[in-house]
Amino acid sequence: MKMNKARYMTLFMHIVSSGSITKAAEKLEVSKSVVSHQLKLLEQEIGVTLLKRTTRKQQLTSAGEQFYRDCIQLHQITESAWLHAKEEQVEPQGKLKVSAPHALMSSLIVPALAHAFRDYSKVNLDLVSNDDQQNLIENDIDLAIRIGLSKSSNLKQKRIGSFRDQLCQSLIRPVIDDSQFIEELPYIANTWQGKYIQHDLTSIKGKHKQQLAFKASHQANNLHTCISLIEQGLGIGLVPDFVCQKYRTSLRPILKDYQLAENPIYALHPYQGAVPIAVKMAILQIEKALTIL
Numbered sequence: 001m002k003m004n005k006a007r008y009m010t011l012f013m014h015i016v017s018s019g020s021i022t023k024a025a026e027k028l029e030v031s032k033s034v035v036s037h038q039l040k041l042l043e044q045e046i047g048v049t050l051l052k053r054t055t056r057k058q059q060l061t062s063a064g065e066q067f068y069r070d071c072i073q074l075h076q077i078t079e080s081a082w083l084h085a086k087e088e089q090v091e092p093q094g095k096l097k098v099s100a101p102h103a104l105m106s107s108l109i110v111p112a113l114a115h116a117f118r119d120y121s122k123v124n125l126d127l128v129s130n131d132d133q134q135n136l137i138e139n140d141i142d143l144a145i146r147i148g149l150s151k152s153s154n155l156k157q158k159r160i161g162s163f164r165d166q167l168c169q170s171l172i173r174p175v176i177d178d179s180q181f182i183e184e185l186p187y188i189a190n191t192w193q194g195k196y197i198q199h200d201l202t203s204i205k206g207k208h209k210q211q212l213a214f215k216a217s218h219q220a221n222n223l224h225t226c227i228s229l230i231e232q233g234l235g236i237g238l239v240p241d242f243v244c245q246k247y248r249t250s251l252r253p254i255l256k257d258y259q260l261a262e263n264p265i266y267a268l269h270p271y272q273g274a275v276p277i278a279v280k281m282a283i284l285q286i287e288k289a290l291t292i293l
Contacts, residue, residue: 006078008041008045009071009075010075011035012067015035017135017138020058021058048061051064080274083273083274093122094123095125096278097143098113098127099139099144101131101146101147102223105127106224108289108290109127112286113127113282116281116285117281129222141270142269142278143268143283144268144269145268158283159265161286161290161291162263163263163265165238165240165260166253167236167238168238169251170250171249172232175252183212185236186218186234187214187217188216188220188234189216189218189219189226190219190237190238191220194216195219197214197216199213201260208258218234227247231250239251240263267283267286
């Protein structure tokens with residue numbers, strides 16, 4: 001029986017991108033033995049070893065590396081063909097997987113997506129809050145919202161807005177607005193900031209600059225936990241300006257005459273051809289939300 005080349009190439013792409021036959025089998029919803037057997041048939045048909053496997057890891061051979069690149073290219077062409085065929089689609093539908101940092105997801109992304117798709121019951125949102133920059137293709141992510149420009153050249157990215165972080169303190173603590181004492185205060189850091197933190201501030205009028213250095217007294221791995229610690233008066237910390245506004249009954253910004261640099265926000269997607277209408281709608285609504293921050 002003639003081998004379905006496209007099917008086997010897709011299988012091989014998933015084995016490599018998933019990192020193991022077991023994970024590929026879970027993703028494809030088939031048994032591990034089926035995937036292993038089909039990989040064996042593929043290598044027999046081609047007549048070359050594509051993947052060296054041990055009980056702990058797998059490694060591409062030189063032939064496998066080139067074959068994997070070709071598999072990805074075929075996959076992109078196939079996806080593009082399907083999207084072009086659906087280009088005339090008026091109503092968005094299907095799964096829309098969106099990733100964004102913790103700081104943006106609940107306060108910005110979720111309200112924007114809810115506004116965009118409230119009347120489209122056929123759209124199924126799959127939201128991933130993650131401060132790591134995940135591989136969009138390997139993780140089947142349709143749209144990623146990131147802070148700062150990404151280095152990847154395989155993704156389409158567009159700047160859709162920006163925000164500024166603010167140093168904030170709890171309302172239950174005495175007002176502090178003197179920079180010479182601020183560095184002595186306990187500092188609450190998000191894990192991504194590390195243990196030693198430096199902030200470069202510029203006066204609102206742009207004439208004066210100052211640098212503040214801190215050693216984290218407390219750490220948390222997400223923004224909302226950091227905010228909770230600040231609210232309890234355990235120290236000061238960095239909060240996005242649009243989030244700080246929502247906590248105005250419990251937080252206040254300090255050093256109001258100074259500001260930190262802007263944080264640009266980018267929308268990224270992996271589509272090389274026609275972009276799904278749901279992705280377009282999501283980007284547009286998130287961009288609108290950023291303009292009114």
